Amino acid sequence: MSGYHSFELCYLAAVYSNLLITKQPMDFYFKPLPGGFTDNILRVSPDILPPGSIKINSVEIDGESYYDFDANNLTINLPKTEQRIKIKVTIVPV
Numbered sequence: 001m002s003g004y005h006s007f008e009l010c011y012l013a014a015v016y017s018n019l020l021i022t023k024q025p026m027d028f029y030f031k032p033l034p035g036g037f038t039d040n041i042l043r044v045s046p047d048i049l050p051p052g053s054i055k056i057n058s059v060e061i062d063g064e065s066y067y068d069f070d071a072n073n074l075t076i077n078l079p080k081t082e083q084r085i086k087i088k089v090t091i092v093p094v
Contacts, residue, residue, distance in 0.1 A: 012047060019046075019054050019092075020053065025092040025093075028044060029087065031084050031085070031086055032078065033084060040077065040078045041075050042075065042076040044075070044076060046091065052072070054094060055072050056090070056091055059076055059088070059089050061079065061085050
């Protein structure tokens with residue numbers, strides 16, 4: 001259990017430092033299961049951050065640009081597929 005908390009603290013330190021303090025973009029990666037979300041919406045907010053402090057800058061699915069997302073609400077409308085897809089999301093400070 002202590003390992004989990006150590007990893008979580010490192011993750012949060014990176015998120016808060018990059019997005020809120022140094023104002024650097026961050027890339028996040030996902031590989032959701034097909035049908036894994038009942039509404040087919042992937043929510044990518046990394047943690048509780050002040051509202052309006054970050055947004056999605058870009059999304060790639062399997063290496064191709066993807067545009068069906070809501071930048072300010074930090075959500076991605078997943079395509080319907082039977083295979084797992086690789087998603088890269090670039091989040092930037094506002």
